[in-house]
Amino acid sequence: MLYVCCGDLRLPWGFKIWRGKGSPSPTDLALRLVRRLPSEVRTRTKHVHLLADAGFSSQAFMHGVRNLGLDFTIGMRADRRTTEGQRLKDITRQQCPVTLAGLPDLQLWLYWIWLPAKKGEKREQRFIVSSRQRTPQTARQTGRRRWKIEALFKTLKSRFAFGKFGQKIKLGVLRYLCLSVACFFLCHVEHLDQTASGQEETSWPDWGALAGQVRMKFVGWVRLFELEREMERILAVWDGTRQHAA
Numbered sequence: 001m002l003y004v005c006c007g008d009l010r011l012p013w014g015f016k017i018w019r020g021k022g023s024p025s026p027t028d029l030a031l032r033l034v035r036r037l038p039s040e041v042r043t044r045t046k047h048v049h050l051l052a053d054a055g056f057s058s059q060a061f062m063h064g065v066r067n068l069g070l071d072f073t074i075g076m077r078a079d080r081r082t083t084e085g086q087r088l089k090d091i092t093r094q095q096c097p098v099t100l101a102g103l104p105d106l107q108l109w110l111y112w113i114w115l116p117a118k119k120g121e122k123r124e125q126r127f128i129v130s131s132r133q134r135t136p137q138t139a140r141q142t143g144r145r146r147w148k149i150e151a152l153f154k155t156l157k158s159r160f161a162f163g164k165f166g167q168k169i170k171l172g173v174l175r176y177l178c179l180s181v182a183c184f185f186l187c188h189v190e191h192l193d194q195t196a197s198g199q200e201e202t203s204w205p206d207w208g209a210l211a212g213q214v215r216m217k218f219v220g221w222v223r224l225f226e227l228e229r230e231m232e233r234i235l236a237v238w239d240g241t242r243q244h245a246a
Contacts, residue, residue, distance in 0.1 A: 002033040031064040071132040111139035
């Protein structure tokens, strides 16, 4: 999925589905998405910078992005080697120029980011390379922005059932996106209604609470029907137990 960030604007621009062996690779699909960006976006005066994770660190992808005239920052495996045979994790200085094995004509700069330690675990070091020389602080900010985007999709899978919507077919993804837009619209309307009635005062709503309110307002009868059926089954069991005891 290609996710576009421009100022405060955040939106999924497009997506492609990898259909397995014998079909275009994820790298080819990703390059197609980037090529389909309007020329006004790719050639605008404001700098366009592409962020990608280690799954798109292939030689073909990096060459393809550079051929489009775009700068990039891409995650790298710690054991990726330079043209001198040195592993990235053995390099001790950030912001140093590196040339990766297989990419001798592409000048890159190396950085890394330390992710906070999870409970009972050590901090995790993530390596990134950039086609544009930056300060380590700027590289960290860029990396955190990319991982925030990744965290969005992890949240969609874990809390909003994205993983249950048949991501291997186009219809499944479109169905999920349409339902997501519909849910957001209903929550937004509920927020406007609460603001107009004076119930809501904060400028940024609690989307979880709004979703619960919308669910009770529009489909609360479904839950009531389920409770009624469950109550009937419980009473039936109780009646059967009493008759057996008698």
